[in-house]
Amino acid sequence: MKTLVVHAHPEPQSFNSAMAARLVDAFKARGDEVATSDLYQMGFNPVASAADFTERGNPEYLNYALEQRHGVKTETIAPDIRAELDKLLWCDTLVLNFPIFWFSTPAILKGWIDRVFVSGAVYGGRAFYDKGRLRGRRAMVSVSLGGRTNMFGPGAVHGPLEDMLRPLLRGTLYYAGFDVVTPFVAHHVPYIDDAARAALLEELDAHVARFDSLETLSFPSLDDFDDQMNPIAAGQGAST
Amino acid sequence: MKTLVVHAHPEPQSFNSAMAARLVDAFKARGDEVATSDLYQMGFNPVASAADFTERGNPEYLNYALEQRHGVKTETIAPDIRAELDKLLWCDTLVLNFPIFWFSTPAILKGWIDRVFVSGAVYGGRAFYDKGRLRGRRAMVSVSLGGRTNMFGPGAVHGPLEDMLRPLLRGTLYYAGFDVVTPFVAHHVPYIDDAARAALLEELDAHVARFDSLETLSFPSLDDFDDQMNPIAAGQGAST
Numbered sequence: 001m002k003t004l005v006v007h008a009h010p011e012p013q014s015f016n017s018a019m020a021a022r023l024v025d026a027f028k029a030r031g032d033e034v035a036t037s038d039l040y041q042m043g044f045n046p047v048a049s050a051a052d053f054t055e056r057g058n059p060e061y062l063n064y065a066l067e068q069r070h071g072v073k074t075e076t077i078a079p080d081i082r083a084e085l086d087k088l089l090w091c092d093t094l095v096l097n098f099p100i101f102w103f104s105t106p107a108i109l110k111g112w113i114d115r116v117f118v119s120g121a122v123y124g125g126r127a128f129y130d131k132g133r134l135r136g137r138r139a140m141v142s143v144s145l146g147g148r149t150n151m152f153g154p155g156a157v158h159g160p161l162e163d164m165l166r167p168l169l170r171g172t173l174y175y176a177g178f179d180v181v182t183p184f185v186a187h188h189v190p191y192i193d194d195a196a197r198a199a200l201l202e203e204l205d206a207h208v209a210r211f212d213s214l215e216t217l218s219f220p221s222l223d224d225f226d227d228q229m230n231p232i233a234a235g236q237g238a239s240t
Numbered sequence: 241m242k243t244l245v246v247h248a249h250p251e252p253q254s255f256n257s258a259m260a261a262r263l264v265d266a267f268k269a270r271g272d273e274v275a276t277s278d279l280y281q282m283g284f285n286p287v288a289s290a291a292d293f294t295e296r297g298n299p300e301y302l303n304y305a306l307e308q309r310h311g312v313k314t315e316t317i318a319p320d321i322r323a324e325l326d327k328l329l330w331c332d333t334l335v336l337n338f339p340i341f342w343f344s345t346p347a348i349l350k351g352w353i354d355r356v357f358v359s360g361a362v363y364g365g366r367a368f369y370d371k372g373r374l375r376g377r378r379a380m381v382s383v384s385l386g387g388r389t390n391m392f393g394p395g396a397v398h399g400p401l402e403d404m405l406r407p408l409l410r411g412t413l414y415y416a417g418f419d420v421v422t423p424f425v426a427h428h429v430p431y432i433d434d435a436a437r438a439a440l441l442e443e444l445d446a447h448v449a450r451f452d453s454l455e456t457l458s459f460p461s462l463d464d465f466d467d468q469m470n471p472i473a474a475g476q477g478a479s480t
Contacts, residue, residue, distance in 0.1 A: 010289045011302040046286055046347040049250045062251040063430065065386075101354050103411030104344060107286040111347030129397070146305075150470055157369070157460060157469045164407050171343030171404050190303065220397060229397045230390055 003027040004091035008039045008098040008109040015189050015197055016144045020097045022201050026208035035087050039108045046111020052078045069120035084116040093138050100145040103164040113172055122176045130221050132177025139178035144186040174219045181214040243267040244331035248279045248338040248349040255429050255437055256384045260337045262441050266448035275327050279348045286351015292318045309360035324356040333378050340385040343404040353412055362416045370461045372417025379418035384426040414459045421454040
C-alpha cells in the first residue's frame with residue numbers, strides 16, 4: 001500500500017512534527033511505501049490564483065474550478081500543484097497531520113487542499129461523496145491541540161471535535177471519495193510533560209497498527225439522493 | 241459605527257467581488273465608517289511562521305500563540321499583522337466576504353485569521369466565547385457558492401451550511417467574542433443569469449439594512465461551565 005503523509009507545522013522541533021515523523025515510521029512498519037509533503041519545509045504556496053495555470057481556458061475571467069479542469073486536461077496546471085496532485089492520486093492512504101488552528105487546518109494546509117484537490121481530477125459534477133473520484137482510498141486526520149479532553153464531546157464546551165472538523169472530514173476528504181477513519185487526537189499538548197508525550201506517540205503507533213480495522217466515519221450516500229440532489233423518500237431507493 | 245469588510249476572491253470581476261463592493265456601500269448607507277481588507281489585492285501572506293515576530297520570546301522554539309502574546313506586549317509583531325489587528329480592534333462590525341472553498345474560507349482568509357486573531361489581543365486563557373476579548377461586537381459572514389439551496393439544510397445532502405461553517409462561526413468568530421448574525425448566502429452563483437445576480441445583490445442590501453435586528457446564532461455560554469470547563473449541572477449555575 002502507498003501512503004502520503006501531509007504535514008503542516010511551522011516548528012520542526014514541535015511535538016506535532018514528532019507525530020509526523022512517527023506516522024511515517026508507523027506506516028513503513030506496516031510495509032507501506034510512504035511519501036511525505038512537509039508543507040512548511042517545502043515553502044508551499046497556499047494561495048489559489050490565476051498564477052496556478054500556465055495557460056488559461058478563459059484569460060479574461062478567472063473561474064478557478066473551470067481553469068482547474070482546463071489545466072488538468074491540457075496539462076497546463078502549475079508544476080507545484082501537478083507534483084502534489086500526482087502524489088495524491090498515487091496514494092491509497094492520505095494522512096493529514098497538523099496542529100488545530102482555529103478548529104481547522106493551518107492556512108498552508110487549507111491552501112494545499114484548495115489548490116491540489118483539483119476539479120476534474122478529484123471530484124466534479126455529481127462525482128462527490130461516495131461517488132468522488134478518490135473512492136476506495138482511506139484518509140486519516142492526525143491532530144494536536146491545546147484543549148483538554150473534557151472540552152470536547154457531547155455537552156462539552158466545544159462539542160464533539162468531529163463536528164468542528166466537519167468541513168475537512170466530510171466536506172473535503174469524504175467529498176473527494178475517501179473513507180475517513182477515526183481521527184487521532186493529541187490533547188493539551190503544550191501543557192503536558194515528556195512522559196505524557198511519549199505515551200501519546202505510542203498511542204499513535206497503535207492507531208496506525210490497527211489502521212485497517214479503524215472505524216470509518218458515517219456520512220450520507222448519494223444513493224439516497226436523486227439527480228437533482230433531493231432526498232429519495234424511504235422505500236423509493238435502489239428498488240425503484 | 242465602524243465596519244471592517246474583509247474580502248477574499250482571486251477574480252476582481254467576480255460576483256463575489258461585486259458582493260464585497262455592495263457590502264461596503266450598504267454599510268456606508270447605514271452611516272457607518274467602513275474599512276476594507278481585500279486580501280488578494282493586498283497580496284496578504286497567509287502563512288503563520290517565525291517571520292511574524294521581529295523579536296522572539298523564545299528564539300529556539302516557536303510556540304506561535306506564546307510568541308503572539310510576546311509580540312503584542314513588546315510591540316514586535318510583524319507590521320502587516322499589526323495593521324490588520326488594528327483594523328480588527330477598531331471595528332464594531334466585522335464582515336467576512338468570500339467564496340466557499342471546500343466548505344470553508346479560502347486559504348488566504350484562513351491565514352488572515354491564523355495571523356491576525358492574535359492570542360493576548362483577541363482571546364486568551366478563559367477569555368473566549370462570551371468572555372472573548374471582542375465581545376460586544378457583531379460579525380457577519382457573506383458567502384457565495386456553487387451548490388443549490390436544496391443541497392443545504394436538515395436532511396439535505398450537505399446538511400445545514402451553518403454546520404459546515406461551524407469552525408468559523410462558532411470556533412473563530414464566537415470564540416473571539418463576536419455576536420454572529422445569520423450568514424448571507426448566495427447559492428448556485430456560477431449557473432445563474434444577470435437578473436438573478438442583481439436580485440441577490442438587492443437581497444444583500446436588505447440583509448445589511450436590517451443588520452441591527454438580524455438574529456444572532458445561539459452558542460454555549462461559559463457561564464454554564466466551571467473553571468475547568470466542566471458543565472455546571474442544571475440548577476447549580478449562578479446561584480452556587
